[in-house]
Amino acid sequence: MANILAYAEARAGELRKTAFEAVTAARQLADASGGGEVHAIVFGPAGVAAKAAQLGKFGADVVIAVEHERYANNDPESMSATIAERAKSGGHRYVVGVASQTGRDIAPRVAAKLGAAFASDVIDAKVNGDALTVRHPGYWGKVIMTLEVTGSPTVLTYRPGAVTASENAKEARAESMAPAADPSASRVVVKETTQGAKGRPDLAEAPIIISGGRGLKEAANFKLVEDLADAFGNAAVGATRAVTDEGWRPHSDQIGQTGRTVSPQLYVAVGISGAIQHIAGMRTSKAIVAINKDKEAPIFKIADYGIVGDVFEVVPALTAAVKAAKNS
Amino acid sequence: MKIAVCIKRAPDSETRFRIAASGTGIDEAGVKFDISDFDSYAVEYALQVTEKGGGEVVVISVGTDASQETLRKALSMGAASGVLLKTDGPVFDSMAVARALADELQGGGYDLVLFGKVAADTAAGAVGAMTAELLGLPCVNSVSKLDLADGRGTARRDLEGAAETVEFPLPAVVSIDEGIARPRYPSLKGIMAAKKKPLESKPAQLGDVRVKIAKMELPADRPPGRIIGEGAAAVPELVRLLQDEAKVL
Ligand SMILES: Cc1cc2nc3c(=O)[nH]c(=O)nc-3n(C[C@H](O)[C@H](O)[C@H](O)COP(=O)(O)OP(=O)(O)OC[C@H]3O[C@@H](n4cnc5c(N)ncnc54)[C@H](O)[C@@H]3O)c2cc1C
Numbered sequence: 001m002a003n004i005l006a007y008a009e010a011r012a013g014e015l016r017k018t019a020f021e022a023v024t025a026a027r028q029l030a031d032a033s034g035g036g037e038v039h040a041i042v043f044g045p046a047g048v049a050a051k052a053a054q055l056g057k058f059g060a061d062v063v064i065a066v067e068h069e070r071y072a073n074n075d076p077e078s079m080s081a082t083i084a085e086r087a088k089s090g091g092h093r094y095v096v097g098v099a100s101q102t103g104r105d106i107a108p109r110v111a112a113k114l115g116a117a118f119a120s121d122v123i124d125a126k127v128n129g130d131a132l133t134v135r136h137p138g139y140w141g142k143v144i145m146t147l148e149v150t151g152s153p154t155v156l157t158y159r160p161g162a163v164t165a166s167e168n169a170k171e172a173r174a175e176s177m178a179p180a181a182d183p184s185a186s187r188v189v190v191k192e193t194t195q196g197a198k199g200r201p202d203l204a205e206a207p208i209i210i211s212g213g214r215g216l217k218e219a220a221n222f223k224l225v226e227d228l229a230d231a232f233g234n235a236a237v238g239a240t241r242a243v244t245d246e247g248w249r250p251h252s253d254q255i256g257q258t259g260r261t262v263s264p265q266l267y268v269a270v271g272i273s274g275a276i277q278h279i280a281g282m283r284t285s286k287a288i289v290a291i292n293k294d295k296e297a298p299i300f301k302i303a304d305y306g307i308v309g310d311v312f313e314v315v316p317a318l319t320a321a322v323k324a325a326k327n328s
Numbered sequence: 329m330k331i332a333v334c335i336k337r338a339p340d341s342e343t344r345f346r347i348a349a350s351g352t353g354i355d356e357a358g359v360k361f362d363i364s365d366f367d368s369y370a371v372e373y374a375l376q377v378t379e380k381g382g383g384e385v386v387v388i389s390v391g392t393d394a395s396q397e398t399l400r401k402a403l404s405m406g407a408a409s410g411v412l413l414k415t416d417g418p419v420f421d422s423m424a425v426a427r428a429l430a431d432e433l434q435g436g437g438y439d440l441v442l443f444g445k446v447a448a449d450t451a452a453g454a455v456g457a458m459t460a461e462l463l464g465l466p467c468v469n470s471v472s473k474l475d476l477a478d479g480r481g482t483a484r485r486d487l488e489g490a491a492e493t494v495e496f497p498l499p500a501v502v503s504i505d506e507g508i509a510r511p512r513y514p515s516l517k518g519i520m521a522a523k524k525k526p527l528e529s530k531p532a533q534l535g536d537v538r539v540k541i542a543k544m545e546l547p548a549d550r551p552p553g554r555i556i557g558e559g560a561a562a563v564p565e566l567v568r569l570l571q572d573e574a575k576v577l
Binding site for chain 1: 339341342343345347354366420422423426448449450451452453454457458460461462466467468469470472485486487488489490491492493495496497500505506536538539540541542543544545546547550551552553555556557558559560562563564566567569570571576577
């Protein structure tokens with residue numbers, strides 16, 4: 001029996017996909033350790049409590065809402081203090097989160113405040129007596145490490161997408177809690193938040209990613225990539241470092257070792273050579289399409305469906321064909 | 329401004345990994361090591377700040393004796409001095425590494441402590457925030473743009489699907505993302521000068537290590553690639569495969 005505190009991420013008062021992943025992971029871990037309670041903690045402005053109630057469906061026994069106007073934005077300083085306080089008073093065996101940008105802000109601080117053992121970015125966790133055995137990708141995903149973590153409490157984060165949110169309904173009790181540290185006293189203050197490309201899912205959440213490389217020749221030609229993404233409808237747009245270095249796309253679009261790591265259902269590489277550092281960020285994609293005029297390009301070694309050809313000819317034809325297939 | 333940059337020795341990004349016979353590490357034979365990628369951006373950024381506004385850069389690493397070479401590389405780029413917090417082997421416990429670093433940084437008079445946002449090998453991305461917590465300093469992670477003026481910092485960072493700009497007082501801990509600076513290559517003069525720069529070595533105060541490596545393995549290979557055709561003529565076949573085989577359309 002082990003009770004678990006799950007950090008359920010919200011942004012501007014809306015639960016994120018990672019919130020459901022964290023609660024699902026916590027439920028699985030609680031059940032694996034003989035069935036304990038899952039206590040989900042959510043931060044947001046007034047009204048977040050009502051939104052958070054749905055976490056019961058994913059296995060939370062208690063949903064703790066911490067409401068404060070400052071929590072419309074990130075505030076890792078007071079949020080981590082509040083989570084640590086709650087874990088202390090609740091005597092939780094594990095504190096679970098997801099290693100999104102926000103999760104990475106919060107979980108290590110909670111561990112440091114609690115003096116807890118810590119494991120990050122795990123893809124699975126098994127209870128092993130008093131220890132926890134976790135698997136975690138390292139070396140840019142090219143090596144899988146198995147780690148033994150001992151100590152109570154243990155703070156752990158799951159890699160985004162490693163756990164599929166699944167329902168396991170509990171009668172969740174609602175609780176509220178005041179911040180354990182005054183958010184108005186936090187030293188890091190958010191001045192501005194800007195949203196990414198309108199109408200497109202984020203790279204981490206998109207089932208389909210169309211990614212462009214230097215083969216597109218100039219920024220304006222990314223229109224080809226955008227059009228193909230629009231034809232699929234639920235696609236995000238990514239890029240190589242060659243492209244972000246040129247300033248054709250923002251750095252936040254970069255996929256690879258020093259960019260984002262993605263695993264969509266479909267990854268379409270347009271005019272991308274397939275450098276080892278790029279592949280490190282997309283090799284776990286379900287299906288990979290590559291369009292490149294050089295049949296020796298390394299991307300073809302990992303592409304399930306390769307087309308040797310000029311992107312300026314193949315991509316518009318593919319866009320038209322995808323549109324036609326969607327309409328039929 | 330006095331800036332500490334915490335750096336780690338990691339394999340070069342071109343490395344093709346093999347697992348060592350022990351099963352708990354990579355086979356280091358023939359592997360080239362360097363400053364872990366994001367840490368090298370942090371070193372470069374710190375050097376640019378001190379070259380413009382004055383001050384000095386101190387590089388600190390937790391690692392085995394082999395990390396001397398990594399620190400020396402940062403000295404050859406322009407850092408003033410280095411500190412090796414020596415361990416007997418690789419450490420997988422982020423908290424233990426943070427304790428050792430906080431112990432060294434405490435009372436060092438640093439205005440800014442920089443980290444890479446995540447290390448290439450252990451890939452936990454936690455030591456910066458933990459060290460900040462242990463030192464009681466403000467912390468901003470994953471920063472792709474950083475301006476410093478009048479004892480304050482303004483940083484831009486990407487969130488998934490959004491970006492934020494934050495302000496904070498110095499001293500502070502900041503972890504560095506892609507986009508901030510590309511590391512310079514050391515000049516011959518820099519390499520010669522680095523040989524005479526102070527590089528201190530002392531045991532790392534890790535405390536209780538509670539995360540241990542049990543196994544390392546290579547992930548399953550993808551099936552070999554397949555070229556399905558040439559030019560626009562191959563598009564109908566691709567669409568058929570996306571519908572019938574990949575089932576994504
Ligand atoms: C430490 C380090 C970290 C790195 N991190 C990353 C990272 O995170 N992400 C990343 O992407 N890269 C990264 N890189 C860079 C990487 O090594 C490559 O330089 C980069 O991925 C190449 O981008 P590219 O494929 O767009 O360009 P190129 O390698 O120049 O390839 C362009 C391709 O387009 C094809 N092409 C050209 N014209 C056409 C046409 N008309 N039709 C069809 N095909 C065409 C060419 O045949 C070629 O294969 C990193 C490098 C280092 C050293």
